[in-house]
Amino acid sequence: MKLETNRAIASNQFSEALRGVALDGEGRVYAVGDSSVKVFSSEGELVRQWKTALPGQCVAVDDGGRIWVGEFEQVEIFDAEGRLADTWKDAGRLGLVTSIGIRDDDVFLADATARWIRHYNRVGEFLNNIGDRHRKGGFHIPNGVVDFAIDADGILHVANPGMHRVERYKPDGELLGHFGRFDGRDPAGFPGCCNPTNLALDSSGRVVVSEKAGPRIKVYDPDGEFLEVVTDDLFDPAAKNMDLAVDAGGRIYVADPVALEIRVLSRRAETVP
Amino acid sequence: MSDERSRREVLGTAARGAALVGLAGLTGVLAVKANKTYAWSIDITKCVNSKLGALGVDVCEACATDCVLTLSAVRAVNEFSECGRCYICPAYYDITSAVGPDGLPSEKLCPRDAIEREAIGWIDPDDPANNFYEYTIDEKLCNGCGRCVMECKEPAGLGSIRLEVRHNVCLDCNRCSIATACPEEAYERDALSTV
Numbered sequence: 001m002k003l004e005t006n007r008a009i010a011s012n013q014f015s016e017a018l019r020g021v022a023l024d025g026e027g028r029v030y031a032v033g034d035s036s037v038k039v040f041s042s043e044g045e046l047v048r049q050w051k052t053a054l055p056g057q058c059v060a061v062d063d064g065g066r067i068w069v070g071e072f073e074q075v076e077i078f079d080a081e082g083r084l085a086d087t088w089k090d091a092g093r094l095g096l097v098t099s100i101g102i103r104d105d106d107v108f109l110a111d112a113t114a115r116w117i118r119h120y121n122r123v124g125e126f127l128n129n130i131g132d133r134h135r136k137g138g139f140h141i142p143n144g145v146v147d148f149a150i151d152a153d154g155i156l157h158v159a160n161p162g163m164h165r166v167e168r169y170k171p172d173g174e175l176l177g178h179f180g181r182f183d184g185r186d187p188a189g190f191p192g193c194c195n196p197t198n199l200a201l202d203s204s205g206r207v208v209v210s211e212k213a214g215p216r217i218k219v220y221d222p223d224g225e226f227l228e229v230v231t232d233d234l235f236d237p238a239a240k241n242m243d244l245a246v247d248a249g250g251r252i253y254v255a256d257p258v259a260l261e262i263r264v265l266s267r268r269a270e271t272v273p
Numbered sequence: 274m275s276d277e278r279s280r281r282e283v284l285g286t287a288a289r290g291a292a293l294v295g296l297a298g299l300t301g302v303l304a305v306k307a308n309k310t311y312a313w314s315i316d317i318t319k320c321v322n323s324k325l326g327a328l329g330v331d332v333c334e335a336c337a338t339d340c341v342l343t344l345s346a347v348r349a350v351n352e353f354s355e356c357g358r359c360y361i362c363p364a365y366y367d368i369t370s371a372v373g374p375d376g377l378p379s380e381k382l383c384p385r386d387a388i389e390r391e392a393i394g395w396i397d398p399d400d401p402a403n404n405f406y407e408y409t410i411d412e413k414l415c416n417g418c419g420r421c422v423m424e425c426k427e428p429a430g431l432g433s434i435r436l437e438v439r440h441n442v443c444l445d446c447n448r449c450s451i452a453t454a455c456p457e458e459a460y461e462r463d464a465l466s467t468v
């Protein structure tokens with residue numbers, strides 16, 4: 001059964017920007033845009049919202065239910081009620097934070113200013129960079145965003161759009177391998193100047209990516225074999241850097257930064273609640 | 274400081290230098306055309322080839338076809354400081370053409386082969402995808418057809434390529450035939466004091 005959608009979340013909730021989407025263990029949907037966090041039930045009902053100090057670039061929820069928001073040169077950490085619990089800054093090191101991954105004692109912050117990923121422990125001590133050993137000194141991101149996801153074994157899967165690849169790294173920064181190639185015709189390849197822009201993993205380790213110009217969603221198996229593409233006119237043609245999240249049921253949440261709403265792709269057509 | 278940031282600063286300096294050269298050139302034009310009170314220019318926010326949001330529309334080639342000069346006074350210019358320096362530039366390659374044995378698109382976009390591609394900075398000897406590339410438009414070959422401008426537009430590119438009137442070539446016609454043909458009222462006559 002093919003992926004399809006007839007459902008959107010967060011419509012008319014953001015006025016200028018929608019940059020990040022994440023899910024918690026209960027299926028609640030967290031969206032960052034403008035300068036706020038908005039939390040929706042799995043049915044799409046707005047249940048909570050609060051302001052951030054700076055425009056949020058990305059969002060993640062840790063296993064304790066805390067919400068991490070990446071901003072310029074800092075990360076704000078909120079409790080489940082939206083109260084500010086902590087602010088991380090790393091002056092002189094941390095730039096624009098465009099993706100966050102949290103696993104066990106490790107915190108990974110994608111730094112689009114430096115073009116690599118910063119690895120910290122849970123108390124905010126810097127450990128190492130990921131991607132800085134690239135001989136050209138970082139990921140190639142003409143699109144301005146570094147995005148990644150962490151699999152069940154703790155391996156980071158990173159979109160490197162300017163090289164038309166998805167790369168896999170150990171937390172210490174060792175490159176394990178990559179898949180992907182340029183192709184403007186075959187959907188198995190990555191088209192244009194720089195794709196894929198964003199990336200998420202489902203519970204089976206399949207790699208879900210978003211592309212720009214034209215915007216589309218694709219799914220690859222854990223070995224990088226192309227499985228599926230969704231290319232209809234769901235997304236605004238100008239949409240780029242569409243952030244992704246996947247829930248336990250395999251539904252894919254796509255943040256459209258131009259239409260300012262989150263599209264939900266699933267294998268069974270859902271009715272609008 | 275990363276290679277990238279230091280190189281951006283160098284590029285920024287180069288862009289400022291180029292702007293100064295441009296101003297100096299314009300000053301010369303103004304001196305030569307001291308009796309003129311206006312000059313034609315293109316509003317890139319109105320030109321359909323560079324206007325944001327104008328996606329899936331045909332390229333407008335009127336700047337190339339409607340100038341009274343054999344080779345139009347309009348040319349494409351790449352603002353390096355705004356360019357992504359991509360491995361595969363959609364303004365340089367026809368990115369819908371078949372992939373060649375080198376993994377690159379097999380055809381170029383420009384019908385006059387007016388764009389040069391060159392790897393810049395430190396070159397990765399093993400992986401050409403791991404380099405930055407500079408795309409330079411040869412003003413002698415370009416006729417301002419606008420195709421590369423359309424392909425460089427967001428979100429496909431970063432919009433660093435745009436059309437400009439070359440004031441050292443333009444005849445300053447009283448009624449510019451491109452302005453008459455322009456479907457977007459993007460071709461404007463500026464008082465020289467504001468140019």
Ligand code: SF4
Nearest residue numbers: 383415416418419421
């Ligand atoms: S405007 Fe046309 S002729 Fe000039 S560089 Fe671009 S594609 Fe080539």
Ligand code: SF4
Nearest residue numbers: 340341443444446449
């Ligand atoms: S003013 Fe004359 S020479 Fe200049 S661009 Fe227009 S038609 Fe060409």
Ligand code: SF4
Nearest residue numbers: 320321333335336455
């Ligand atoms: S005629 Fe007008 S719309 Fe057409 S390319 Fe020239 S400036 Fe752009």
